[in-house]
Amino acid sequence: MTSILKTSLATLRNMSSKPLIVICGTTGVGKSKLGIELALALSAKSENYPYRGARVINADSMQVYMGMDIITNKVPLEERFGVEHLLMDYKKPGEQLTGPEWIKDAINAVEETHSRGQVPIVVGGTSYWIQHLIFPERMASLCKSAEESPGDKQTPLPSEPLSNALAALPPELLSLFDNLPEQAPTADLDPQLSLRLHKLLAAVDPLVSQRWHWRDSRKVLTNLRIIQENRRLASEIIEEQSRITSKPRYRTLCFWLYAQPEVLKPRLDERVDQMIAQGLLDEIKTLRAIATAGVGPESQSPANESPQMDYTLGIYQSIGYKEFHEYLGAPEPSEAAFRLAVEQMKLGTRRYAKRQVAWIRNKLLPAVNAANAESQAECGQSIVPMYLLDATELGEAWKTGVLDIGNAITKAFLEGDPLPDPSTLSQTASEMLAVRDRPTDPMAVLSANRRMICPVCTTDPDQPVMVDGVKWEMHERSRGHRRMTGRDKRLPRSPSAYKDVEAALNSEDGPDT
Template identity: 50%
Template sequence: MTLRPILAICGTTGVGKSKLAIELALAFSNAVHTNNDGTRHPWRGARIINADAMQVYAGMDILTNKVSLDEQCGVDHLLMGFKKPGEQYVVGQWIRDATEAIEETHRRNQLPIVVGGTSYWMQHLVFPGRLVSSFDESDADLHEQTSSAPDEPTVASEQLYQAMAKTPHDLLQLYNNLPDVSPSAGTEPEAAYTLHSLLASLDPAVAARWHWKDTRKVLRSLQIIKQSGRLSSDIIHEQSQTSSEPRYRTLLLWLYARPEVLNPRLDRGLLKEVEELTTIAATQPETVQDAELSPEMDCTLGIYQSIGYREFSRYLNTPDSPERERNYVDAVERMKTATRKYAKRQVRWIRNTLLPVVNAANTATVQSGSLPVVPTYLLDATELDSWNENVRDVAQRITRDFLGEQNLPDPLAVSNVSKEMLSISNKTAE
């Protein structure tokens, strides 16, 4: 079966992903619909599908870096700002909604452009079947699965049996009586920490992936162990050993800026985000109250996971005093640090997790005599003064050739930084 094409744009926060997506969408809306070889292609414009886990929520547009209506330039933006701030929305739900949006866009003979900084979502959209069972389920789905499961005990694997033998008795009692719904780290910190301690005792590799306050993922991990009789880490490792065929023929564009240039750019952008937080606190105190913006709030749920909420909670809840000013300075510095660390994690995920899966898929298709199924290009967005030359024009040329199924340029030769960042060890990633 011929795979339908999509464009996917990934990269760190603040690097210009939305800008490029809109430029490409407008180019294909206004261009003559012919390929470089003179043949016609069917695409009549494009639609943008959001792949940022925080931009799916309504509100806090500056804090979550949403593009404004004016900046959207009339291009449809789907899966953006449509969830309530405190609503849970996980990867499996997004994949379902994104595939529906892509199918609808293809039916319109328009090109889907998936763009966002949550590369984890994007990877599992393009490469299906790599999510561990139940990791993508909501609490309600998880409760329905476990409450309707048969009472017959699952036979434990040897690895799980050995882990259980070393687990304290009180934690084993918790394992045998797992809660139906994850406890709130804000209101039930002891229960949340104990739940994570149980996971750390049984499966330390997976426990290290989740903060103890991220009780939903901790509980899912434990439910997976209990239902399957196997350690989650063993299941993940087993899945990582098998290559996954992509769901779409995907052109992956990775926007990248060198940290020494990006970090000051991020710092300047934070000023607007800080202004938004303080303005809302001053003019809409009910919003702060509704959001439970307090030191005890649950920062693992909905939009409250955004960088800024946790960092500014103490400042916004401190009465006017010298301490409030100190809290403000501290919050700004912690927000800068959190943003830079997040950008590092985004790059690390792309290089260590996404690219190995992409390379494995491309190797398989090339060996079968076909073109790479997920051609991937790094575009150097370090110098904003050279954006058109280094980013926009290169992206448009590659996209036209991709849609026309023409031979594409060598990804390592597109820019000086491409060879450095795209060259990775041939390891299998999760």
């Protein structure tokens, strides 16, 4: 364990020296399989080995829900080979689970696993959760409610900036602040409330309001709740976080399973076909029944009507649920509607995989690199070594390129032996791990991601067209923007067209840079 002992006290400050293994990546690359295989290998070690096996901790935001095994792509029980899986199947389909709540549960699961002398292996595609589990002090809503017990809660006096902002609010917005809705409205179903919430956030905390589109009512409401519960502006909390160096919670080994897109896409399409053959539509019908019966947050329609769907909440975000809504809700579903739903589900799955890669490269990897750069300067080693394992090919190639390498690196990590340079594992690893430096300081991230209102494309001041600042030049070159400026006289002006342009520009399906 010599390399562990070399780690400086400064590097270990605020970090447990006990190990954590993380497996992240897109859907369809074998994350769950690798987690199970690593756990089985650790369980087969001799009694003299420092660790007595391992447990898998689920980090997939859809697999936390009970049942619905097909739509959430859970590994069948018989394929887990006795490996215990935590934080899976522990929420009812109608319930909501926030990131801070999962992180609190995950910390408890990690600590319990450590207390048993076992290694926790976090596996999942929700990289946002994984990143905030590894790096504390970076999620504002954790500052209070998620980490305090009920007996600890006291209502502090509001900060001076918040007091001043509240004093300047008109009565209707002050009333809204004091009586925030339990559920975030859906912008399509209730645009007026969505706009009022964003207007309130803009009046109270203009810096943070620029980060979120008014249609992203869930994020807007979350920030208002952070302000309400902490009695401080969200921007105050973010500024405070910026002054804190985020040390990893644990000595972490991170595996990123990656497959080349041209190979992964047909694999994902085939997976959708398999899910349908296994009974996907029956699960979706069950979810629709839950929503209609009033178990979940979507029950806004009479029992004899199709429920009004909010696809941003809980398990209802699962790919396939929204895509088959029209087909299953039709009095006489057609074959054409079925084929369209299948294609939409395949497209949604491919887009999700693309977003997963983008998050890892744009968010998680820069945070890992920043932590490793600091620890390299302090003690000459990476504190969160991250390895890309090439899962492009399955079968024997997956065994040698993913499983065998993963087992060897895990053994070296746990035993304190020297680790290989991550960029040397493969050409793909060298290319994908080479990302340009991005800001990890919370205030810098906030400033870099602010949204701008386009006065040219905004036809209704109450529903402004908002564009991500980094996409502003692309917006100015867009056909919709040119129409509004009168450069393209051939096409009629249609407000709906600009809404489509706005949606396209603000989607998360951009380039993986």
